[in-house]
Amino acid sequence: MKTATFRVFRFNPETDRKPQYQDYEIPITKGITVLEGLTYIKDNIDPTLAFRAFCRSGICGSCAVNINGKPRLACKTPIEKIMEEFSSKTIIIEPLSRFKIIKDLVVDTEGKKETIKRFNLWLEEKEPPRDAEFTVSPEEVKQYEKETDCILCLACCSVCEALKENIPFSGPFAFVRTFRFLSDSREKEEIKEKRLEIALNASVWSCLQCQKCVAVCPKNIAPADDIQKVRRAIVRSGKKESPGAKKLSHYLNWIYATGQINRLFLPADVYNSEKAVKEFIKTCREHGIEVWDIPHLPDGFLALRDLIIRALVEEGNIEAIDFKKIRKIDEKIEALLKGEEK
Template identity: 40%
Template sequence: MKITLKVFRFNAETDYLPHYDTIEMQIDPKDVVLDVLNRIKWEHDGSFTYRRSCRHGICGSCAVKVNGRSTLACKERMVDMIELFGNELVIEPVSKKRVIKDMVVDKADFWKKYETVKPWLEAEIDEHPTMENIISPKEAEQLEEADYCIQCGCCYYACPVVEVNEDYLGPAAFEKAYRFTADVRDNAKKERLEIVDILGQGVWDCVKCYECAEACPKEIDPIGKITKLHNQIFEEGVAKNNVATRHAVGFKKSIEKHGILDEGHLVAYSEGFGVLKHIPEALEMFKKGKIVMPWNMPKSKNLDEIKKLIKTSSTVKF
């Protein structure tokens, strides 16, 4: 099978701008993306640089993008990429602005934020145990496979908030925080929740775009863990009375009252007196029918059913 590759090339030490090399090659149906990276280096240009290690999808070193799709090079079959995108493929690093050389990116900010949530178990242990510390299958299921994360960074570099907010910890750090806040053996649950509750860096700044879930090659669903952290923040009494937590409360109240979202009231409830600064935007929204007066607010035809769903699904007291 013949394919055409456009491969991102850049060396931070010598290049002013990046460029793309165009390479044509025949591939075997058994090849994965890593096989193609190897062949580019071995057969076309020995200076081509990328990371690799385990070749078993557990180290996260070989994360790259193929036609904009985050993937582990050692896991993704070329035939699947061709089926998705055709015979012309573009191979790029997971983050162009952090490139050191070719596919290798500087992950310093990733690891710094990752360490912020204390990604280790904190517990009083017997240094000389005589038996295993066994937890039940039900308790293990609470982790929801968060312990499968391999820190490849795909979700982090796919997150739009990370790109505009340098303080934001990002989905990988939040996923790891949840891995320990959900662990019954851990004694630092409240401390971690206080870290991820901080406005600007914490879970409240997630924009719910689901890019992290799309990018995760292990299908761990980081956005699901972020939602769990929201709930834990309330459950453990960590939540502070601020615009973020009021937004969560106001959202539920609006759906419970109308069955649909009252956006005007939600902003007023979340912002308090700060809503006055949004009057110009509110007027424009009103003109376009985006918000309505309270007495004209419609209600869902299925409001009774929605109220039952809220009652049965709500596990947290705000």
């Protein structure tokens, strides 16, 4: 009979000094899943093995574990597929990263309940039309259809680089749900405003856009995209004074002004530190270091660019662009070019 070896992470904080791995050889048949393999171990080899499972249908998210280094739902992961993918009969099964271990493959996920409460992650309906029900168009549902599939498995949080470094950041799933309710026409407008404030306070601008959450989501949701949409909603609502919003404005203004992102002037635009910029330029030039490749724009470029930007701004397509700031960027470039000639 064909077999596979499960190398399972074992650790009980109450009795063990450190984690260890234990190998189990299990028989496999066509279509058998990792969860079924774990169940076989518990029923036939080692009843002390601890893991979570409930629906066995990819709906509850409770069986999420790391399988060969990647978060997956154990109930939806065929053993043979992993063996073929890694060209090995040994499969390494570990608990989700970045969570406190309760025992073996079971981690503490109670924090998601607090996040749900803090973010108000439920629909708060406005008053429906008199003697009628709310109607939601198919076009509207498409805006947040994927987001309703979120099963709170926390795979996205287990790989999130921002969550690793930033305690206020609440993890991708919270912003997925935030976007879902922001897009719902049935919700009270004052609650939508409250959601934006909560997202801002929860450090939504700390997302690094590393796309790891997108790569591991078992429901093919793109949390990183939803975070960008929440950020856009924050800027559109007029909340432009946070460092994150100022960075967005900086990037857009410099790209539209010069075709480049200029990290040199980022502190000046975001933290009002012109002095630091000047001192940095001076130090770099003293040591013969190239500070920034100042763009020498072709004749007629600025006039054409101005027409395009004005049209975009007037149509409301790009709210974060500040035409006056772009003009100031032109002046900075002109001054730098003159200094370069000297």
